[in-house]
Amino acid sequence: MLLTVSDVKQYPYCPRIVYYTYLLPLRARPTTYKMQEGKLAHERIEQMEERRSLRAYGLGEGVRQFEVALTSTRLGLTGKLDMIIETASEVVPVDFKNSHGRVGLNHKYQLTAYALLVEEAYGRPVRRGFIYLAPQKRAEEIRITSNMRGWVHKALREIRAMLDAEAKPPPTRVRSRCVDCEFRSLCPEVW
Numbered sequence: 389m390l391l392t393v394s395d396v397k398q399y400p401y402c403p404r405i406v407y408y409t410y411l412l413p414l415r416a417r418p419t420t421y422k423m424q425e426g427k428l429a430h431e432r433i434e435q436m437e438e439r440r441s442l443r444a445y446g447l448g449e450g451v452r453q454f455e456v457a458l459t460s461t462r463l464g465l466t467g468k469l470d471m472i473i474e475t476a477s478e479v480v481p482v483d484f485k486n487s488h489g490r491v492g493l494n495h496k497y498q499l500t501a502y503a504l505l506v507e508e509a510y511g512r513p514v515r516r517g518f519i520y521l522a523p524q525k526r527a528e529e530i531r532i533t534s535n536m537r538g539w540v541h542k543a544l545r546e547i548r549a550m551l552d553a554e555a556k557p558p559p560t561r562v563r564s565r566c567v568d569c570e571f572r573s574l575c576p577e578v579w
């Protein structure tokens with residue numbers, strides 16, 4: 389069973405989101421206004437990025453690829469990465485963010501999951517990546533450490549165990565995350 393990079397991001401944010409994503413009865417999930425806006429914003433960032441230099445990443449040269457679909461059957465993981473910069477010396481994954489808040493740990497784990505996929509697809513080690521914060525027009529460098537790699541592998545094991553056992557996890561303790569969650573109606577404890 390293939391898990392997604394998005395699952396790796398959601399799991400530390402609220403594991404219940406991952407549980408509902410896979411184990412809700414098969415019914416069409418609503419496409420929320422927030423999701424549609426997010427997609428449009430990504431397209432706008434990509435169009436601007438195509439015209440920009442690589443200075444935000446501290447790079448003088450490199451070939452950019454956008455919306456790169458990546459899958460590893462070995463890891464059981466799949467995802468679509470916003471951008472890859474390939475230079476003579478490295479391959480760098482870049483994830484676009486359209487939020488004003490700081491980069492959360494879950495975003496760093498998401499980037500690490502992409503790094504694992506890029507390493508396998510390109511056969512080259514990935515030591516760092518960037519999260520591009522569009523509102524601030526700033527790229528934050530994230531080191532891909534062995535601890536972060538280990539955390540991603542552990543999260544993938546835990547998610548599989550949770551889904552295999554159909555074990556509903558407790559709600560997130562950070563209740564502000566529930567305010568505009570699409571699954572809010574299914575979590576009476578947080579009302």
Ligand code: SF4
Nearest residue numbers: 402559566569572575
């Ligand atoms: S409403 Fe809260 S607890 Fe329920 S899935 Fe969403 S974030 Fe998690």
